[in-house]
Amino acid sequence: MNIVLCGMMGVGKSTVGIRIAELTGRRWIDTDIVITDRYGRISDLFEYYGEAHFRSLETQIVKELAGQDGLVISTGGGLVLKPENNEMLKRNGSIFFLRASFETLLARVRADESRPLLKDTGKTAEKLGELMAERTPIYEHVADYIVDTDGRTAEDVAQDVLKIFLSAQEGGTPEA
Numbered sequence: 228m229n230i231v232l233c234g235m236m237g238v239g240k241s242t243v244g245i246r247i248a249e250l251t252g253r254r255w256i257d258t259d260i261v262i263t264d265r266y267g268r269i270s271d272l273f274e275y276y277g278e279a280h281f282r283s284l285e286t287q288i289v290k291e292l293a294g295q296d297g298l299v300i301s302t303g304g305g306l307v308l309k310p311e312n313n314e315m316l317k318r319n320g321s322i323f324f325l326r327a328s329f330e331t332l333l334a335r336v337r338a339d340e341s342r343p344l345l346k347d348t349g350k351t352a353e354k355l356g357e358l359m360a361e362r363t364p365i366y367e368h369v370a371d372y373i374v375d376t377d378g379r380t381a382e383d384v385a386q387d388v389l390k391i392f393l394s395a396q397e398g399g400t401p402e403a
Contacts, residue, residue, distance in 0.1 A: 229298040229320035230392055233366055235359060236304040237335035238325045239376055239384065244301035246385035257301040258288050282309060289315050308362065313369045321395060323388050324370035329359060331377050371395075 230247060232240040241257050248255035259269060262284050266272060272281045285306045292300055293315035300320070307313050307322075316322060333352055367373065372391050376384050 231300045231320040231322045234325035237332045240301040242381040248299045255299045259303045321371045324366040324373045327376045
């Protein structure tokens with residue numbers, strides 16, 4: 228069974244995923260890093276081939292990962308927008324929505340110029356708000372569990388995810 232982390236850009240999916248992998252000895256995979264390693268910078272993929280092409284690359288990666296076991300998977304922020312990806316990930320994984328407030332996310336993404344959906348808009352806050360409004364209901368629907376991250380360390384969030392995951396594996400009723 229895999230641990231799958233989803234949520235908005237800047238929520239900490241990679242940082243928390245790495246910490247979970249360190250705590251459990253599982254292999255950590257970040258779908259954005261796999262795509263970058265294979266195909267180049269995400270911002271270039273968006274610019275030259277468009278978002279639809281990028282999303283198809285994400286689905287190819289999900290197909291590869293969904294059949295594996297014992298992974299910690301940090302997904303790109305938009306990966307779960309495609310129902311096909313969610314179905315594959317749920318077959319052998321528990322999906323955790325890492326949730327943060329608009330203010331927390333804005334503070335984190337403002338400093339990162341590499342985010343293609345925010346790049347060169349000049350309206351980072353407005354675009355982030357639009358993305359949150361579109362994606363949050365999907366994250367909530369797809370997630371098996373929701374873990375809030377505001378004001379918490381990656382260590383605390385990783386520990387919560389593991390506690391919930393292990394409880395569910397043992398047949399308990401996890402507390403989120």
